[in-house]
Amino acid sequence: MDAAALRHEMPPDVEGLPGLLDQLEAFSEAAGLSPGAAQRLSIVAEELAANVAMHGTGASRLLVEARREGDSVHLLIEDDGPAFDPLSAAAPDLDAGVEDREVGGLGVHFVRRMTREAAYERRGKVNRLTALLDAG
Amino acid sequence: MQIAEHREGATTIAALEGRLDTATAPATEEKLLSLLDGGGLVADMSEVRYVSSAGLRVLLKAAKQARVKGVSFSVCGLQPAVREVFEISGFDKIIPMHATRAEAVAGT
Numbered sequence: 322m323d324a325a326a327l328r329h330e331m332p333p334d335v336e337g338l339p340g341l342l343d344q345l346e347a348f349s350e351a352a353g354l355s356p357g358a359a360q361r362l363s364i365v366a367e368e369l370a371a372n373v374a375m376h377g378t379g380a381s382r383l384l385v386e387a388r389r390e391g392d393s394v395h396l397l398i399e400d401d402g403p404a405f406d407p408l409s410a411a412a413p414d415l416d417a418g419v420e421d422r423e424v425g426g427l428g429v430h431f432v433r434r435m436t437r438e439a440a441y442e443r444r445g446k447v448n449r450l451t452a453l454l455d456a457g
Numbered sequence: 458m459q460i461a462e463h464r465e466g467a468t469t470i471a472a473l474e475g476r477l478d479t480a481t482a483p484a485t486e487e488k489l490l491s492l493l494d495g496g497g498l499v500a501d502m503s504e505v506r507y508v509s510s511a512g513l514r515v516l517l518k519a520a521k522q523a524r525v526k527g528v529s530f531s532v533c534g535l536q537p538a539v540r541e542v543f544e545i546s547g548f549d550k551i552i553p554m555h556a557t558r559a560e561a562v563a564g565t
Binding site for chain 2: 359361374415428
């Protein structure tokens, strides 16, 4: 098996997220990602997986794949729930003060800011979210 | 997530260790909110290697509750990767951050 690749299939529930993060940390170490890149990969994957776990009613499986190619990390999140594009969420108001600040939309904000590219595609009965991140 | 409590004068220090993520957020939130009943609180994050948006939500709730109660709430000792998460989310502007526990206690 390629040490710099991860394929992790899990039921789409919140209880599965710590196991996913353990797998991502092990992958990041094996793939030689910088601490910052490892953090960004874990956050992007957790936000997207948590999105499916908490809102993807009807999904029965969740697949997370990551692989390093040179200075890039390719991430794929796939689920069989109803069609939903997580990238369509509104951006949060980053200038609001502590009283007004809401955290809604922060997850997708991280996905946008921490990836070079991210794209959603509905393929057959599957949601496919692909993202490209820096390895350094 | 492990949380150790220390007392520095009138301020409580909550030393967090582990990941502050979707899975650990509920218990961490409960603990921090109960500690705020005792007055000012500093969350020492030096042993926290990971914070997701669920973790930020916990810190925001603590900051809001502190505001309501009229007590201080700050964080200290952020690892560089965690600090980046604060900056990208704009949380560095709404939650006071200090380099060390001593500076956090002095600033409260």
